[in-house]
Amino acid sequence: xxxxxxxxxxxxxxxxxxxxxxxxxxxxxxxxxxxxxxxxxxxxxxxxxxxxxxxxxxxxxxxxxxxxxxxxxxxxxxxxxxxxxxxxxxxxxxxxxxxxxxxxxxxxxxxxxxxxxxxxxxxxxxxxxxxxxxxxxxxxxxxxxxxxxxxxxxxxxxxxxxxxxxxxxxxxxxxxxxxxxxxxxxxxxxxxxxxxxxxxxxxxxxxxxxxxxxxxxxxxxxxxxxxxxxxxxxxxxxxxxxxxxxxxxxxxxxxxxxxxxxxxxxxxxxxxxxxxxxxxxxxxxxxxxxxxxxxxxxxxxxxxxxxxxxxxxxxxxxxxxxxxxxxxxxxxxxxxxxxxxxxxxxxxxxxxxxxxxxxxxxxxxxxxxxxxxxxxxxxxxxxxxxxxxxxxxxxxxxxxxxxxxxxxxxxxxxxxxxxxxxxxxxxxxxxxxxxxxxxxxxxxxxxxxxxxxxxxxxxxxxxxxxxxx
Amino acid sequence: xxxxxxxxxxxxxxxxxxxxxxxxxxxxxxxxxxxxxxxxxxxxxxxxxxxxxxxxxxxxxxxxxxxxxxxxxxxxxxxxxxxxxxxxxxxxxxxxxxxxxxxxxxxxxxxxxxxxxxxxxxxxxxxxxxxxxxxxxxxxxxxxxxxxxxxxxxxxxxxxxxxxxxxxxxxxxxxxxxxxxxxxxxxxxxxxxxxxxxxxxxxxxxxxxxxxxxxxxxxxxxxxxxxxxxxxxxxxxxxxxxxxxxxxxxxxxxxxxxxxxxxxxxxxxxxxxxxxxxxxxxxxxxxxxxxxxxxxxxxxxxxxxxxxxxxxxxxxxxxxxxxxxxxxxxxxxxxxxxxxxxxxxxxxxxxxxxxxxxxxxxxxxxxxxxxxxxxxxxxxxxxxxxxxxxxxxxxxxxxxxxxxxxxxxxxxxxxxxxxxxxxxxxxxxxxxxxxxxx
Numbered sequence: 018x019x020x021x022x023x024x025x026x027x028x029x030x031x032x033x034x035x036x037x038x039x040x041x042x043x044x045x046x047x048x049x050x051x052x053x054x055x056x057x058x059x060x061x062x063x064x065x066x067x068x069x070x071x072x073x074x075x076x077x078x079x080x081x082x083x084x085x086x087x088x089x090x091x092x093x094x095x096x097x098x099x100x101x102x103x104x105x106x107x108x109x110x111x112x113x114x115x116x117x118x119x120x121x122x123x124x125x126x127x128x129x130x131x132x133x134x135x136x137x138x139x140x141x142x143x144x145x146x147x148x149x150x151x152x153x154x155x156x157x158x159x160x161x162x163x164x165x166x167x168x169x170x171x172x173x174x175x176x177x178x179x180x181x182x183x184x185x186x187x188x189x190x191x192x193x194x195x196x197x198x199x200x201x202x203x204x205x206x207x208x209x210x211x212x213x214x215x216x217x218x219x220x221x222x223x224x225x226x227x228x229x230x231x232x233x234x235x236x237x238x239x240x241x242x243x244x245x246x247x248x249x250x251x252x253x254x255x256x257x258x259x260x261x262x263x264x265x266x267x268x269x270x271x272x273x274x275x276x277x278x279x280x281x282x283x284x285x286x287x288x289x290x291x292x293x294x295x296x297x298x299x300x301x302x303x304x305x306x307x308x309x310x311x312x313x314x315x316x317x318x319x320x321x322x323x324x325x326x327x328x329x330x331x332x333x334x335x336x337x338x339x340x341x342x343x344x345x346x347x348x349x350x351x352x353x354x355x356x357x358x359x360x361x362x363x364x365x366x367x368x369x370x371x372x373x374x375x376x377x378x379x380x381x382x383x384x385x386x387x388x389x390x391x392x393x394x395x396x397x398x399x400x401x402x403x404x405x406x407x408x409x410x411x412x413x414x415x416x417x418x419x420x421x422x423x424x425x426x427x428x429x430x431x432x433x434x435x436x437x438x439x440x441x442x443x444x445x446x447x448x449x450x451x452x453x454x455x456x457x458x459x460x461x462x463x464x465x466x467x468x469x470x471x472x473x474x475x476x477x478x479x480x481x482x483x484x485x486x
Numbered sequence: 487x488x489x490x491x492x493x494x495x496x497x498x499x500x501x502x503x504x505x506x507x508x509x510x511x512x513x514x515x516x517x518x519x520x521x522x523x524x525x526x527x528x529x530x531x532x533x534x535x536x537x538x539x540x541x542x543x544x545x546x547x548x549x550x551x552x553x554x555x556x557x558x559x560x561x562x563x564x565x566x567x568x569x570x571x572x573x574x575x576x577x578x579x580x581x582x583x584x585x586x587x588x589x590x591x592x593x594x595x596x597x598x599x600x601x602x603x604x605x606x607x608x609x610x611x612x613x614x615x616x617x618x619x620x621x622x623x624x625x626x627x628x629x630x631x632x633x634x635x636x637x638x639x640x641x642x643x644x645x646x647x648x649x650x651x652x653x654x655x656x657x658x659x660x661x662x663x664x665x666x667x668x669x670x671x672x673x674x675x676x677x678x679x680x681x682x683x684x685x686x687x688x689x690x691x692x693x694x695x696x697x698x699x700x701x702x703x704x705x706x707x708x709x710x711x712x713x714x715x716x717x718x719x720x721x722x723x724x725x726x727x728x729x730x731x732x733x734x735x736x737x738x739x740x741x742x743x744x745x746x747x748x749x750x751x752x753x754x755x756x757x758x759x760x761x762x763x764x765x766x767x768x769x770x771x772x773x774x775x776x777x778x779x780x781x782x783x784x785x786x787x788x789x790x791x792x793x794x795x796x797x798x799x800x801x802x803x804x805x806x807x808x809x810x811x812x813x814x815x816x817x818x819x820x821x822x823x824x825x826x827x828x829x830x831x832x833x834x835x836x837x838x839x840x841x842x843x844x845x846x847x848x849x850x851x852x853x854x855x856x857x858x859x860x861x862x863x864x865x866x867x868x869x870x871x872x873x874x875x876x877x878x879x880x881x882x883x884x885x886x887x888x889x890x891x892x893x894x895x896x897x898x899x900x901x902x903x904x905x906x907x908x909x910x911x912x913x914x915x916x917x918x919x920x921x922x923x924x
Binding site for chain 2: 105106107136139140141142143144148157158159161184185186206209213214217218232235236238239240241243244245247248258259260261262263264265266267270271274275278279282284286287294296297299300301306308309310311313314317318321322330333334335336337338339342343345346347349351381388389392393408410411415470472473475
């Protein structure tokens with residue numbers, strides 16, 4: 018993005034405050050253009066009226082991200098990668114989470130392939146009110162046989178609507194895959210120094226995004242990307258090679274840094290999304306745990322620094338969990354804390370005999386507790402106290418969670434315990450146990466101390482609820 | 487196909503050919519000509535072989551058609567339909583546009599991070615076998631702008647009393663849990679710790695309220711037991727810690743330990759004075775807030791007179807999935823500001839990476855949610871949680887890690903030292919990774 022203040026964007030808008038975009042003023046709309054929650058196309062007059070044509074075009078150019086955005090796949094599961102404008106996330110935030118593609122290969126038994134694809138597409142991990150999931154399937158040609166590859170691609174398509182990466186260095190094999198899957202807009206992998214003309218022709222003929230691969234040769238990588246884009250192939254992904262160990266890994270890391278810095282600094286020839294292949298860790302380790310560990314470590318490095326898409330192999334939970342979490346970590350906007358509105362929430366269908374539990378308005382804490390309760394069928398009232406988005410333990414230590422705050426939270430929510438509950442009990446989180454006496458004094462209620470982790474609430478309820486008179 | 491004639495040769499040949507002169511040629515043989523071992527005259531195939539080959543194929547095909555060979559039917563059969571204009575509209579890129587990759591270094595990173603040395607050898611009046619120097623960076627870690635002068639270091643946690651630990655951690659310490667000196671020996675000898683942190687948590691009035699003088703004896707024991715530099719931590723009780731750290735600083739005189747911690751919610755002046763009086767360094771600890779970190783560092787320097795070479799910062803580590811998003815950016819912003827000259831922030835950083843074990847994903851046997859996919863065995867899940875937490879912060883500029891699990895320590899050291907450039911490994915040929923049997 019070439020501009021960074023709403024004022025600069027405002028200059029290109031009609032300035033009529035017509036409200037058709039859903040904002041009350043053009044200035045408000047301009048600020049959403051800058052934080053990317055709105056697009057220039059949302060300004061109806063700008064798009065439709067002839068007199069704004071020039072301004073519209075100029076604005077679009079100014080708003081285009083520094084790193085090209087590439088879309089892989091079609092429909093709901095389509096994945097966008099790239100599109101970033103900054104080198105450090107606190108300056109703006111990073112957009113378009115790193116896309117995770119897990120591999121299958123064309124020498125697999127059909128049954129194993131279907132099972133693996135299903136496992137990949139079904140993966141989910143609850144986190145902050147939603148599920149973390151995976152994105153894509155990379156189909157590798159080990160056989161080098163076009164027919165076998167086409168069959169594997171077809172099977173994957175029949176099993177999932179996840180977008181695909183078609184992986185072979187043999188243009189005939191890639192072509193066979195494209196004949197089956199072109200309409201799904203898969204990513205071609207890859208054009209290298211030997212096959213680039215044929216692969217470029219395939220990308221043109223079938224109009225699909227394509228990866229250029231030049232292991233540790235940034236001149237060649239740039240040369241390929243430039244050649245492709247100047248010949249009309251705009252959807253390019255860069256793979257500078259992922260060397261999994263030793264000095265090779267250090268060099269790989271620095272290549273990623275160099276490419277992204279050059280791209281953000283305005284070198285349009287190399288301003289494309291970058292691919293990492295942590296799967297190469299499996300070429301360096303024999304046993305499964307070591308390979309999975311190292312793959313996760315390499316994946317984490319390139320999630321933090323500039324990998325926009327990666328190809329992975331291990332589908333073990335212990336490897337995938339940290340991978341999806343580090344990705345969410347890096348792509349969470351660091352400029353605003355993630356909170357829920359303070360208040361008393363009903364979980365399930367609480368009655369006057371249900372417990373009243375206390376937690377904080379830190380979104381992670383709230384959703385974790387809420388899901389632990391609801392998924393175990395516990396009907397209750399759950400109070401999110403305004404701790405400025407700080408978790409229980411830190412909020413108790415820092416004074417954001419106190420007896421007075423809890424009293425205030427209940428009052429402001431209009432929750433009258435005497436009227437709503439038969440039991441007059443407040444359940445505090447285990448990590449807030451030290452507030453027990455104060456909360457009893459402040460609210461006049463009996464205070465029970467729950468478990469330190471809300472995952473143990475079901476067991477705790479069995480033991481402690483209803484409370485002994 | 488034994489005919490090895492080059493395509494360019496064939497082009498030249500055809501260019502010189504007068505159609506009339508083909509009358510004596512056995513066209514059938516040419517029709518069968520297998521240009522590259524592929525599929526005869528199928529234009530789609532010819533296209534894949536390249537423009538040049540396609541031209542030749544068409545040329546030959548046209549000749550064949552003229553001579554009455556049923557070429558169109560053949561095309562239709564091989565393509566499952568009537569042939570289209572085979573290469574029309576297909577652009578063929580002839581040349582790779584040459585390019586030279588170049589990127590500038592960051593000119594605004596002009597201020598180096600302060601070097602802080604921990605531990606004292608006999609030459610410096612201490613009894614450590616070696617010292618450890620943190621800091622000195624001129625760029626973000628492992629960047630190409632400037633070599634990192636020092637690698638990352640790991641200090642492993644030892645407690646002065648048995649504590650609750652995740653099962654995967656506890657299994658490594660059951661034999662030494664009642665003996666901090668043996669515990670310290672074990673982490674250095676068996677687990678490759680660069681340093682040892684002795685946490686005097688029993689001094690907390692709400693735990694055992696161990697008197698400061700008694701706690702100091704444990705520090706002496708640990709100093710006797712190991713010869714690496716040490717870090718001394720209190721219990722985290724703001725009333726008690728200054729007194730505990732004073733006594734500990736006194737018995738460790740000459741050893742240049744790191745006192746953990748000075749913070750804004752306790753009498754940091756007493757901790758700072760203990761450090762300066764006995765020649766130690768001090769850990770400046772704040773909670774995820776860059777301005778608070780600046781304020782405390784400023785107070786330590788200006789108000790308490792702590793020399794610049796004796797301050798290490800701990801801007802707080804939140805675990806992966808539990809606030810690491812803020813911890814990472816907080817640290818990265820601190821390091822960037824320092825490199826760009828904010829002299830209230832130009833200090834090496836430490837991370838309480840052990841905090842990762844507070845995340846339920848690291849220790850819980852399985853997900854409490856039935857909708858979640860299988861989390862995998864916690865024996866493997868726990869260590870990688872600690873590794874990824876630490877690794878992420880290492881990329882933000884963290885210099886020293888306080889850790890607990892031996893596997894986590896080993897892998898974190900391996901990855902940070904790989905990025906640092908001190909680990910040699912056989913180069914893996916990745917040019918054909920697609921076909922790798924993994």
